[in-house]
Amino acid sequence: MNRTIVKAEKLRKVYHLFAEEIAAVDGVDLEITAGEFVSIMGPSGSGKTTLLDMIGCLDSISDGTLEILGEDVSSTPESQLVKTRRGQIGFIFQDFSLIPSLTALENLQLGLFLAGKQTNRQKCLEMLDKVHLSHRCNHLPKQMSGGEQQRVAIARALVIEPDFLLADEPTGHLDTATTQTVFALLKEINAQQNLTIILATHDASIGSQTQRTILLKDGKIAS
């Protein structure tokens, strides 16, 4: 039996805006096991980012239970969640999120450093080679295209050898051709390393290519 990566029951996230309560995620039951490639889809404002943030231990939950990598984080405050995410969860964001003052290689080394792991240069170079960017290792983010930057960001998430990967609209800022390259890379990683990937996207052409799609609507699972 495959290891459970994420297990959520009646998961809720409520925002208080003045007197109003906004349930961004409203009673989600979810189980994701190791090796899965899951996409979360839904219209804008349906709660995709909010759900990913809780799964990624970036934000505390309001209600229900949440287990990440077998650890119950249901009542862990935000300030303590860093211990759970550090070194275990890889993040990829929509706008590339590389540190502008550091080169591609240094961005990877920083990833290892912050994950509390050895900043092994050789390992970083190998990882850049894996995303076909070894010739760009000494380039700054602004010297690279959006697609290249996103591949560096993927390499940075992978180099820490995380237990699973979270990607929030990783292709949101890319053109169709580049989107396919980046997505193909993610699929390859999932297939070769059996690494769990959870990806939020608007793009139905991408959602349809993953093993499983979770459709969100108004914070609830629609299918």
Add this chain to the structure above:
Amino acid sequence: MNTLSIAVKNLRRKKIRSVLTIGGVSIAVAVLVSLMGFDKGYQQSLTSNIDRMGYQLLVTAKGCPYEAATMMLKGGGGLRYMEQDAYDQIRSDQRIEQITPQLVATVFDPDRAEGEGGFVMFMGIHDSYMKLKPWNKFKSGGWFSSPDADEVIMGFEAAELEQRNVGDEIFIPGKNKILKVAGIFERTGTQDDGIVFMPLQTTQQIFGLPGKLTGVGIKLKDIQTISKVEEDLYEVPGIQVISMAQVRGTILNLIASAKIMANSIAVIAIFIAVIGVINTILMSVFERTQEIGILKAMGASRFQIFRLIWAETILICSLGGIIGNIVALTASRAVEAIIVNILPFTPSGPIVVIYPALLVYALAGAVVLGLIAGLYPSWRACAMVPVEAIRRGE
């Protein structure tokens, strides 16, 4: 990959801003170091000037002791006259090791300073003068041929200014008198360098002041007896006694208000620099909100974020401290020139003395300021909630 190297790279990102902030700290540190150096240098030079007068007590005619104190440091006594009888009365005191009478006269020479005119100081002295100042050496020539000779001995700078050598003649403006240069002193680094010395009797005769003195310098056998001697001398009519320790205190009082003002400027400069540092770092923290959120997502602890921003602040302040020290060192002569113009009296010798410990203190001070200035921005950065920080940037 460590905190410091990331901090350096972050500062390089906004070069002009970092340079300006470092510049602000540099100016504050340079001002502070210059002022502290002045404090030290002025006292040192004043003390050495006073020591080099060779006497611990000066007897002058009754008058304002403040005026007498400055006049004396500028050349040997207030221009008030006391009777030579008083000197004869004092000189036999057993507690005195050396005693020397002086008569100072200043003459306006219209040809000095390229036609602008200036004062020449003449001083009538006695053989005993050389015993009080054994370090006064002749560069050329020697002592007066007789106690009433029409001769002069010139201080080093006076001789250079007038371009005189031993054997040349010198003319006293307005006195219709020609004297011969008998000797020239080596440089002493004191006021003596600018004075033209004459035998006491000759001076009294030329300036029409028979039996008059402007001052009497006294060196005691035992410095412990100074207050008792001072007390006893007050019984001699028509004179006042000034101790050199008192002169030193009086002059330091004279410059105290100037020092307070200068120190206030330094405090303001430091205050402005600190505000500048906080502003710069805070601005860069807010600009990097999303980046800080990403760092936190990747596992950065609060402490790591705090340390990174703190390191940036301390870097700015340390660099400012180092540059400020260099500026203070290279500009100390210029600062000296400005101070000499402002103050009522400046001793000869270096006025701004920048010593190694001062540089170390200044740098340490800058680092401490960085530690303090960095607290708030670092706290703001480390308290950011990752989701909010990441979303705010989008």
